[in-house]
Amino acid sequence: MNKTLNHKAWVFVLPVVVFVAFNAIIPLMTVVNFSVQESFGDNVFFWAGMRWFEQVLHSERFHAALLRQLLFTGIVLAIQIPLGLAIALAMPRRGPWVSVCLVFMALPLLIPWNVVGAMWNIFALPDIGFLGKLINALGFHYNYTRQPLGAWFTVVLMDVWHWTSLVTLLCYAGLVAIPDAYYQAAKIDGAGRWAVFRHIQLPKLKHVLTIAVLLRFMDSFMIYTEVVVLTGGGPGNATTFLSIDLVKMALGQFDLGPAAAMSLIYFLVIMFSSWLFYTLMMRKEER
Amino acid sequence: MAKISIRDLRHSYVAKPTREDDWALKRISLECRDGGAYALLGPSGCGKTTLLSLISGLLRPTEGRIFFDERDVTEATPEKRNIAQVFQFPVIYDTMSIHDNLAFPLRNRGIEKPEVERRVGEIAKLLELDKVLDRRAAGLTADGKQKISLGRGLVRTDVNVIMFDEPLTVIDPHLKWELRSKLKELHHRTRRTMIYVTHDQTEALTFAEQVVVMKDGLIVQIGTPVELFERPRHTFVGHFIGSPGMNVLPCEIKSGQAFIGEHAVKTVEGRPSGNKHLELGVRPEFVSFTATGLPVDVIKVSDAGRFRIVETKHAPHTIKLLVPEGTEIPASAAHVHFDPAHTQVYEEGWMIA
Numbered sequence: 233m234n235k236t237l238n239h240k241a242w243v244f245v246l247p248v249v250v251f252v253a254f255n256a257i258i259p260l261m262t263v264v265n266f267s268v269q270e271s272f273g274d275n276v277f278f279w280a281g282m283r284w285f286e287q288v289l290h291s292e293r294f295h296a297a298l299l300r301q302l303l304f305t306g307i308v309l310a311i312q313i314p315l316g317l318a319i320a321l322a323m324p325r326r327g328p329w330v331s332v333c334l335v336f337m338a339l340p341l342l343i344p345w346n347v348v349g350a351m352w353n354i355f356a357l358p359d360i361g362f363l364g365k366l367i368n369a370l371g372f373h374y375n376y377t378r379q380p381l382g383a384w385f386t387v388v389l390m391d392v393w394h395w396t397s398l399v400t401l402l403c404y405a406g407l408v409a410i411p412d413a414y415y416q417a418a419k420i421d422g423a424g425r426w427a428v429f430r431h432i433q434l435p436k437l438k439h440v441l442t443i444a445v446l447l448r449f450m451d452s453f454m455i456y457t458e459v460v461v462l463t464g465g466g467p468g469n470a471t472t473f474l475s476i477d478l479v480k481m482a483l484g485q486f487d488l489g490p491a492a493a494m495s496l497i498y499f500l501v502i503m504f505s506s507w508l509f510y511t512l513m514m515r516k517e518e519r
Numbered sequence: 520m521a522k523i524s525i526r527d528l529r530h531s532y533v534a535k536p537t538r539e540d541d542w543a544l545k546r547i548s549l550e551c552r553d554g555g556a557y558a559l560l561g562p563s564g565c566g567k568t569t570l571l572s573l574i575s576g577l578l579r580p581t582e583g584r585i586f587f588d589e590r591d592v593t594e595a596t597p598e599k600r601n602i603a604q605v606f607q608f609p610v611i612y613d614t615m616s617i618h619d620n621l622a623f624p625l626r627n628r629g630i631e632k633p634e635v636e637r638r639v640g641e642i643a644k645l646l647e648l649d650k651v652l653d654r655r656a657a658g659l660t661a662d663g664k665q666k667i668s669l670g671r672g673l674v675r676t677d678v679n680v681i682m683f684d685e686p687l688t689v690i691d692p693h694l695k696w697e698l699r700s701k702l703k704e705l706h707h708r709t710r711r712t713m714i715y716v717t718h719d720q721t722e723a724l725t726f727a728e729q730v731v732v733m734k735d736g737l738i739v740q741i742g743t744p745v746e747l748f749e750r751p752r753h754t755f756v757g758h759f760i761g762s763p764g765m766n767v768l769p770c771e772i773k774s775g776q777a778f779i780g781e782h783a784v785k786t787v788e789g790r791p792s793g794n795k796h797l798e799l800g801v802r803p804e805f806v807s808f809t810a811t812g813l814p815v816d817v818i819k820v821s822d823a824g825r826f827r828i829v830e831t832k833h834a835p836h837t838i839k840l841l842v843p844e845g846t847e848i849p850a851s852a853a854h855v856h857f858d859p860a861h862t863q864v865y866e867e868g869w870m871i872a
Contacts, residue, residue, distance in 0.1 A: 411608065420575065422627035435612075
């Protein structure tokens, strides 16, 4: 093979390289830089090696935050994926109600995250919020600012409200793309509602669902703004997820070294999990 | 299996049809005998797919009734009608093996396992899929997938009719011929009633015993391929079937004799109701050069294998001839003769009986 080498091509790639460097590589390298050194300010640094990583990996505080994070993401995925899919299945395929449903579903996605937090903060207050009052009126003692369980319930409910729409819209797009002939053939073959779901809709939605799980996994694993505005990570540390813990460490205590090490671990966990999930889903495809 | 009777069927996709154009099917009556092979043939938009969906029960007719034997099935669901359909684009269940695809309609109906196995094996052999039964259906080529679609219809012994909606659209040309002969063979062996929708005359004429030619939501003619060829009841059938299509020339009838301009032409006997818009139709196969007769000018000769298509002109009208290879073709001015047994007169497009 005779490949022409044309170094001029680099000139065209350069703008992108510069752009990516500024918005990703350079900040990331700064973090790497912090994670292996100790600093007392004034730009004075001492080499720390892997010390911060060891410290973070052995710290109970990190374990607890990671555990809370995994639990939260697990719960949120377990609710949002089936619920989003169910709503998508219930939405009309054609007719005037399609646009109404779509707009209605898209609304929560359009609200800024800190506003979502603020909304739910007031909405769920036991003395003045509608939700808080309602739950108490039903005979349950509920106060999310005091009860860890109440706080978890509120945070999960808020995230479900905010993000289930994304799963629904993705699934709906996938469902609409299935040609009518499949449903007609299934009808003729005598397939029931469950068989249609199991053998036509679910297989055809596989890729869309993979994307939905990936997006929801990454987003929920990085959740910050809404929870900070709603509970501030409390009561106590009950809803202090990884990102909140990270900010506390970096900006609250100004422990830049451990915080940098923690963000790198955090980043690697998300990347590895996503990669693992994606590879597993796609490998099944090839068989 | 059943005889299918369609009585005064009309269908419109518009909620309240008012104009004639609102009707996708204007008025259709049709009888398909048990075990026959039928083709619905017509150009795009003639209503053939609509008719098919009405028979299968995927659509409800606006007016008219459909009977399977003496049972009125107009309101019945596709499942209740017990029909099978092969769609334009192959429909298979991706995640299942070929075996499970074939077994699916039987399992849905709660048939016992040994019986399912027996029938799947039988049909797989018939379709020559028995060697690959364990393979995933998603990996097959388009023709293999269409075979599975067909197989899902054949495994059920109680199917009233198997319908095909342009099933060869996505099949490679060299496989089309193979699958077509396979279909024909299957029809002979299973003797199921089959209805085949297509816009391709070759497919329709090779597959069907009876071809139903449709145009603008109406049936123009029902007949065997030979009848459609030799006695097209409408000039549309003459044009649509045959290659090249029938010659159609304006004519007049004077005292029982057809005339093209000043030239008398012998035709099949028939008496027009009036003298409005009369035409004479003769297929290129039944036109020949003679010493005397209708004077024409030879315009173009093209080779079509064992035949030659000669294009001639009589005044402004084109007359095509199909002559065997080796026949001498006059250089320019010539005379042609129409075979009287195959020359028909049409009034307002319809043949005068």
